[in-house]
Amino acid sequence: MTKSVEIAEATLPQRVVIPLRQSLGTPAEACVKVGDDVKVGQRIGEPDGFVSVPVHASISGKVTAVGRFPHPGGGEDIAIVIEGDGLDEWHESVRPRDDVESLTADEIRKITLGAGIAGLGGAAFPTHVKLSPPESKPIDTVILNGAECEPWLTADHRLMLERPGDVLRGMKLLMKAVGADRGIIGVESNKPDAVAALKAAIHDGADITVTAVQVKYPQGAEKQLIDTLLRRQVPSGGLPMDVGVVVQNVGTAYAVYEACYLGRPLTRRVMTLTGSPIAKPSNFMARIGTLLSSLIEQAGGTKTDIGKMISGGPMMGIAQFTTDVPVVKGMSGVLFLARSEVDERQPDPCLWCGACVHVCPMKLVPVMIEKLVINEKIEPAVEMGLNDCIECGSCSYVCPSKRRLVHYFKYGKLLAAQKSAAEKAAAGK
Amino acid sequence: MQEHLVVSASPHIREDVSVRKVMYSVVIALVPAIVGSIYFYGPRALFLTLLACAAAVLTEAVIQKLRGVPVAVTDGSALVTGILLAFNIPPGVPWWIPVVGSVFAIAIGKQVFGGLGYNPLNPALLGRAFLLASWPVHMTTMWLPGRGGTLSGLSLSGIDVVTQATPLAIMKSVNAVISDPASTTHQIVQAREVLARLGSSDTIANLFIGNVGGCIGETSALLLLIGAAYLMFKHYISWRVPAAYIVTVAVLTSIFGGPTGLFTGNALFHILSGGLILGAFFMATDMVTSPVTPRGMLVFGVGCGVLTTVIRLIGGYPEGVSYSILLMNIATPLIDGRTRPKKFGEVKQSG
Numbered sequence: 001m002t003k004s005v006e007i008a009e010a011t012l013p014q015r016v017v018i019p020l021r022q023s024l025g026t027p028a029e030a031c032v033k034v035g036d037d038v039k040v041g042q043r044i045g046e047p048d049g050f051v052s053v054p055v056h057a058s059i060s061g062k063v064t065a066v067g068r069f070p071h072p073g074g075g076e077d078i079a080i081v082i083e084g085d086g087l088d089e090w091h092e093s094v095r096p097r098d099d100v101e102s103l104t105a106d107e108i109r110k111i112t113l114g115a116g117i118a119g120l121g122g123a124a125f126p127t128h129v130k131l132s133p134p135e136s137k138p139i140d141t142v143i144l145n146g147a148e149c150e151p152w153l154t155a156d157h158r159l160m161l162e163r164p165g166d167v168l169r170g171m172k173l174l175m176k177a178v179g180a181d182r183g184i185i186g187v188e189s190n191k192p193d194a195v196a197a198l199k200a201a202i203h204d205g206a207d208i209t210v211t212a213v214q215v216k217y218p219q220g221a222e223k224q225l226i227d228t229l230l231r232r233q234v235p236s237g238g239l240p241m242d243v244g245v246v247v248q249n250v251g252t253a254y255a256v257y258e259a260c261y262l263g264r265p266l267t268r269r270v271m272t273l274t275g276s277p278i279a280k281p282s283n284f285m286a287r288i289g290t291l292l293s294s295l296i297e298q299a300g301g302t303k304t305d306i307g308k309m310i311s312g313g314p315m316m317g318i319a320q321f322t323t324d325v326p327v328v329k330g331m332s333g334v335l336f337l338a339r340s341e342v343d344e345r346q347p348d349p350c351l352w353c354g355a356c357v358h359v360c361p362m363k364l365v366p367v368m369i370e371k372l373v374i375n376e377k378i379e380p381a382v383e384m385g386l387n388d389c390i391e392c393g394s395c396s397y398v399c400p401s402k403r404r405l406v407h408y409f410k411y412g413k414l415l416a417a418q419k420s421a422a423e424k425a426a427a428g429k
Numbered sequence: 430m431q432e433h434l435v436v437s438a439s440p441h442i443r444e445d446v447s448v449r450k451v452m453y454s455v456v457i458a459l460v461p462a463i464v465g466s467i468y469f470y471g472p473r474a475l476f477l478t479l480l481a482c483a484a485a486v487l488t489e490a491v492i493q494k495l496r497g498v499p500v501a502v503t504d505g506s507a508l509v510t511g512i513l514l515a516f517n518i519p520p521g522v523p524w525w526i527p528v529v530g531s532v533f534a535i536a537i538g539k540q541v542f543g544g545l546g547y548n549p550l551n552p553a554l555l556g557r558a559f560l561l562a563s564w565p566v567h568m569t570t571m572w573l574p575g576r577g578g579t580l581s582g583l584s585l586s587g588i589d590v591v592t593q594a595t596p597l598a599i600m601k602s603v604n605a606v607i608s609d610p611a612s613t614t615h616q617i618v619q620a621r622e623v624l625a626r627l628g629s630s631d632t633i634a635n636l637f638i639g640n641v642g643g644c645i646g647e648t649s650a651l652l653l654l655i656g657a658a659y660l661m662f663k664h665y666i667s668w669r670v671p672a673a674y675i676v677t678v679a680v681l682t683s684i685f686g687g688p689t690g691l692f693t694g695n696a697l698f699h700i701l702s703g704g705l706i707l708g709a710f711f712m713a714t715d716m717v718t719s720p721v722t723p724r725g726m727l728v729f730g731v732g733c734g735v736l737t738t739v740i741r742l743i744g745g746y747p748e749g750v751s752y753s754i755l756l757m758n759i760a761t762p763l764i765d766g767r768t769r770p771k772k773f774g775e776v777k778q779s780g
Binding site for chain 1: 434435436437438439440441442444446447448450451501504544546547664665667716718719720722726770771772773774775
């Protein structure tokens with residue numbers, strides 16, 4: 001729907017709500033207070049621990065509130081509200097760098113952390129952590145994920161098409177940071193224009209190849225992409241670094257480029273706003289903290305009633321309860337479904353048809369794990385691979401009985417995590 | 430505008446498929462064989478089939494009402510059970526046979542366990558087994574000849590080869606005569622003649638088309654295969670169970686199926702007779718009672734094939750499809766548990 005819509009700069013928001021929880025791990029801690037004047041790129045949240053990223057002001061203006069606001073990850077969370085002054089002035093710490101070529105791996109990591117970059121593909125895993133593999137896990141390949149994790153979302157596609165040179169610059173920095181000689185960009189074969197654009201942009205001797213991969217959900221899932229491109233299977237419970245690979249999203253590479261070349265922290269991102277209720281489905285370059293209600297207006301408003309508003313794609317996205325949630329670093333798009341498109345049929349009894357087994361990309365037996373979780377038999381469920389589930393949604397999608405398999409897997413994982421946390425606490429006493 | 434946004438777990442889109450769709454597709458797939466049964470055995474076949482369906486649906490509705498659960502007979506699953514049960518009874522039985530069978534199939538075979546999805550055994554086959562145990566004469570002798578009266582004229586002195594008997598029953602008695610040392614030379618010569626005619630291309634062709642004696646829906650391999658192809662095209666049944674089942678029967682019967690030693694059996698005859706096609710494509714593939722894992726499906730099919738062959742060649746019944754599937758149904762949870770696919774990334778890490 002939006003694959004041929006150029007990225008449009010969203011209008012400067014008058015007010016932004018910037019959550020401190022912008023990545024996996026620990027949320028940042030506010031380092032400004034109500035009444036402070038801030039400028040674009042100024043740090044307003046300090047990272048708390050290693051797996052945490054700083055947060056920056058995305059507009060210039062005055063901090064008017066620090067409190068709990070709706071968060072696209074679900075529920076409410078602490079956020080900093082900035083009323084804009086309309087000037088859009090950069091903070092003095094933001095300065096382009098002309099010695100990028102001479103940056104060391106360590107410096108690149110530091111800049112990445114300082115810029116608050118967290119995986120822009122959706123999971124928002126702190127990028128500097130991924131770039132810091134232990135010495136026992138040498139990395140030989142960086143994979144850039146251009147497979148667009150979900151149908152409907154086109155943010156990565158547009159970025160590859162419109163800024164291929166910058167994406168490649170970011171990729172080279174990522175390769176340098178982990179000491180990998182080889183780079184592969186995996187792009188789904190239904191985006192030949194993006195493949196061509198990237199190929200045309202590779203003109204020096206760097207070992208970067210662009211590979212068209214089969215269009216097949218969930219091709220954009222990290223472990224599946226590695227398997228497709230390199231025939232390496234990430235061990236169960238392991239990470240890509242266990243097979244010598246770091247996977248980064250196209251948007252992340254672009255953010256690393258901006259951070260290293262332009263000195264800009266992550267204060268904006270490309271995101272898709274789409275779905276049948278939207279008058280003009282769009283790809284926006286939007287400031288972090290922009291409320292979606294304002295982006296909906298810029299996309300021409302709605303044609304029909306919104307039944308569902310989903311942060312992310314149709315298969316793995318999170319349904320929102322209000323349009324007053326802000327754009328966050330991990331938000332690659334927002335999908336709107338009309339009321340008539342919302343399928344909330346009550347589940348029928350399981351037929352044991354095995355469709356979920358057939359479709360599971362992790363080769364699990366979803367039907368059995370579901371029954372175990374329903375009966376709260378968490379340990380056997382984990383033994384059968386509950387925690388290997390990547391929540392891609394394929395099983396629920398194909399289920400003729402409309403069973404809510406992923407729903408139970410999420411619930412089961414939560415119970416499993418609580419249980420192991422409780423056991424750890426008990427052992428610590 | 431932002432009132433009443435629906436919040437639920439992902440995924441937010443679903444494939445356009447439902448239990449109802451699956452079940453009615455099975456019904457559609459069985460239509461060619463129903464039409465065939467009317468052609469071969471007359472309108473009585475349709476009458477018995479309709480009775481079985483009505484009894485199945487009604488029983489399901491009454492029990493669901495009594496259990497206080499939503500009455501969901503429109504999902505089509507009881508209808509499928511009714512048709513399959515009718516397919517498994519001889520066309521010459523009295524009207525109450527399919528009715529009793531359907532009531533038993535739904536009440537004891539399905540609802541007792543909690544209804545759709547919870548039954549360990551194929552309800553239609555359980556109904557047939559019940560009928561076979563309770564009214565063996567009705568269930569094993571009330572055949573009607575196929576339209577062309579094929580296989581008539583195969584008479585064998587001293588043995589009760591009813592002209593309307595099923596091909597497998599004839600084969601069984603003929604084989605018994607040949608391997609019985611007490612048989613007279615005349616009997617053996619006659620028996621060999623019959624055997625030769627059973628294995629002739631004429632007979633095989635009639636078996637394929639369905640122009641022979643047998644249960645209402647089991648005789649026409651051709652019409653059943655048309656329906657099966659439709660279900661496979663729709664991905665509602667997998668090739669694994671039928672393929673493993675049929676290949677196993679073919680291999681075993683060609684080796685052990687002959688009266689005079691190894692490798693004298695007629696595999697094609699065994700595949701096309703005795704409801705093997707019906708069983709392999711429509712009964713053994715029953716979603717609820719067959720394994721969900723790919724390897725499990727193969728194991729299940731092979732198991733059915735072995736049991737069918739053993740029953741046919743050694744057991745007391747001429748055919749063995751229904752009992753072998755029922756027996757393998759029981760093993761399904763065990764098979765599933767032991768054939769779980771290797772998880773993605775499930776590798777022994779060195780060091």
